[in-house]
Amino acid sequence: MVAAALGYLLSVVANFTTVPIGLAAGKFKGRLIERSKTRALQAYKEVRALHDGTRDKYIYAIHSWGFVIAYLIMSSAAAVVGSLLPQSDRAPFFLVASTFLLLMSARRLWIVVFTLNRVQYFDDYQAQLKKRWPDLALDN
16 A cells, blocks of 8 residues: 555656656757857867967977876876885875876877867868858858
């Protein structure tokens, strides 16, 4: 009897919350698409500046590769310090920091490679953006 009453109560609650959860999910999806459009427009402006020459490609590459190398050096240093420490409480911290810095280096490397690839094949990148979002203002 208690299980039936609990089941009925849960079904009533589910009926009342289904619509608000669906509306919230729809709004979240809309915000997510707008955020993706904003990010795509920011990335396009950066790639266009590099392609047109208003921003220097070589300085961008040196700056970005510098970050990649700095992250790798810090990751290696943290791994060495973490492995040289005797079994203490701080050794896992250095190993986690090393892993985090290695992931940051990989992320930055990924961004650099994709950005420079988009600069190299700018017309294809622009056509792909126009195809994906026809209402995106790419001429600004």
